[in-house]
Amino acid sequence: NAGVTQTPKFQVLKTGQSMTLQCAQDMNHEYMSWYRQDPGMGLRLIHYSVGAGITDQGEVPNGYNVSRSTTEDFPLRLLSAAPSQTSVYFCASSSGQPYFYGSGEQYFGPGTRLTVT
């Protein structure tokens, strides 16, 4: 199993450009989520999905879109990049929602470091 994979590892964008961060998992996990990590802020939830076709907003969803057409893939789209979106982005998955013992343990991808100039 590859686990959770993310591409690209690094990306530099100019303000106003759009792009998609890719996330895939091969563990047949229903729950997937996107976090951003900023210095002094910890991990903050952007969007999450409890299954194919179902997505919801987290703490900091503005400027980002997601979709979940398959169980395996959960791409994150930046619609019009802004310098405030410079961050490290982590995708995570779990077999169940984080509320529950036995299924909520999160498996994280390696991260994408994004710089917006």
Next chain:
Amino acid sequence: ILNVEQSPQSLHVQEGDSTNFTCSFPSSNFYALHWYRWETAKSPEALFVMTLNGDEKKKGRISATLNTKEGYSYLYIKGSQPEDSATYLCASPSGNTPLVFGKGTRLSVIA
């Protein structure tokens, strides 16, 4: 969103010392408390997911306790080793957010 708080922010210990740190979380509508270990240049890895008041979990030299009534969890490391150096994160569902992370405790173990 109610906060998940961790203390201390950072900690330096000598090899062989035992140490502990704290996670505080909203005790109302409690579901679960997660602990993760995050080494530099890697991704966070799950240590424990705890749901029952009074629960205690152990993995090698690392253990954790949970008090859901007062809203805190302790993580203990016995006989710290340099390879234990990492940031330790706790997280809990809060309000409508499935998982809210604390800012972490950065542990440095000096050989």
